[in-house]
Amino acid sequence: MALAAARRLLLHAGSRLGRREAVDGARRFANKRVLVETEGPAGVAVMKLRNPPVNSLSLECLTEFTISLEKLENDKSIRGVILTSECPGIFSAGLDLLEMYGRNPAHYAEYWKNVQELWLRLYTSNMILVSAINGASPAGGCLLALCCDYRVMADNPKYTIGLNESLLGIVAPFWFKDMYVNTIGHREAERALQLGTLFPPAEALKVGVVDELVPEDKVHSKARSVMAKWLAIPDHSRQLTKNMMRKATADNLIKQREADIQNFTSFISKDSIQKSLHMYLEKLKQKKG
Numbered sequence: 186m187a188l189a190a191a192r193r194l195l196l197h198a199g200s201r202l203g204r205r206e207a208v209d210g211a212r213r214f215a216n217k218r219v220l221v222e223t224e225g226p227a228g229v230a231v232m233k234l235r236n237p238p239v240n241s242l243s244l245e246c247l248t249e250f251t252i253s254l255e256k257l258e259n260d261k262s263i264r265g266v267i268l269t270s271e272c273p274g275i276f277s278a279g280l281d282l283l284e285m286y287g288r289n290p291a292h293y294a295e296y297w298k299n300v301q302e303l304w305l306r307l308y309t310s311n312m313i314l315v316s317a318i319n320g321a322s323p324a325g326g327c328l329l330a331l332c333c334d335y336r337v338m339a340d341n342p343k344y345t346i347g348l349n350e351s352l353l354g355i356v357a358p359f360w361f362k363d364m365y366v367n368t369i370g371h372r373e374a375e376r377a378l379q380l381g382t383l384f385p386p387a388e389a390l391k392v393g394v395v396d397e398l399v400p401e402d403k404v405h406s407k408a409r410s411v412m413a414k415w416l417a418i419p420d421h422s423r424q425l426t427k428n429m430m431r432k433a434t435a436d437n438l439i440k441q442r443e444a445d446i447q448n449f450t451s452f453i454s455k456d457s458i459q460k461s462l463h464m465y466l467e468k469l470k471q472k473k474g
């Protein structure tokens with residue numbers, strides 16, 4: 186209930202801000218954790234995640250992200266979105282572990298519903314989505330990138346990308362897996378999911394997790410030039426083609442959303458899984474020394 190009210194407020198506040206800043210030509214609207222800048226005639230918006238320190242996808246962040254996408258989707262002048270991060274060195278650390286640890290089943294269910302919602306909206310978007318991956322991108326961070334039509338990644342060996350859930354003692358849900366298989370093929374996905382592989386850029390390119398590597402300072406300009414190429418295709422044929430390619434994967438979740446929420450809730454509530462998450466969080470803390 187509280188979240189629905191927050192959502193209404195955000196939509197309203199966002200549209201007021203959007204109107205005010207349209208006076209300058211380039212429009213922008215911002216929530217606390219997501220900044221969206223649209224740049225006039227080209228019909229392209231740049232969406233920046235800014236949930237420091239690591240752009241973890243907290244419930245608030247997911248909600249703001251979903252609302253921002255919804256607004257762009259409803260703005261017929263926007264044809265493409267570049268998804269990137271404002272946090273230095275991090276694209277997104279994925280789902281917020283603190284939303285999945287030490288909470289109650291109702292919270293897990295609410296959180297997962299919102300994860301599903303963002304995924305469905307991103308994966309089935311009619312807009313052209315290009316990710317400018319300017320930092321580490323584990324698990325849910327990789328998921329965001331995989332939803333895009335094209336992935337440009339900074340060629341910095343410190344950054345890795347992949348679905349590493351098994352390293353946390355958890356299991357990637359079937360729809361994460363489906364999208365991985367669609368992107369890199371069954372054999373590679375099978376191996377990478379079991380090992381929880383986080384690919385450095387060169388390997389990510391080789392296996393097909395990303396489409397292109399560029400020097401870090403060129404990620405944004407490359408994403409723009411990729412976008413220009415995709416914008417040259419008529420929307421209706423591109424959209425129908427995208428829908429044809431993605432519908433079965435999206436429908437697979439749509440038809441069992443409630444069961445997937447229940448499955449997540451009971452899995453994540455298990456003592457053994459909570460213990461694994463606790464150990465992983467401790468490991469993250471200790472890393473700092």
Ligand SMILES: CC/C=C\CC/C=C/CC(=O)SCCNC(=O)CCNC(=O)[C@H](O)C(C)(C)COP(=O)(O)OP(=O)(O)OC[C@H]1O[C@@H](n2cnc3c(N)ncnc32)[C@H](O)[C@@H]1OP(=O)(O)O
Nearest residue numbers: 241278279280281282283321323324325355356449452469
């Ligand atoms: C049936 C289905 C069941 C379950 C499916 C559930 C699916 C889950 C998918 C996910 O997305 S799970 C999340 C997976 N994410 C990760 O494994 C990433 C973990 N983080 C890192 O590896 C690193 O933090 C980083 C490479 C992203 C960044 O490294 P660095 O710049 O060195 O920062 P720190 O490690 O010092 O982290 C700063 C701060 O942030 C906290 N943090 C990091 N990641 C998360 C996260 N995903 N959620 C919440 N918080 C996170 C970290 O603990 C530090 O907190 P402090 O309080 O110690 O400052």
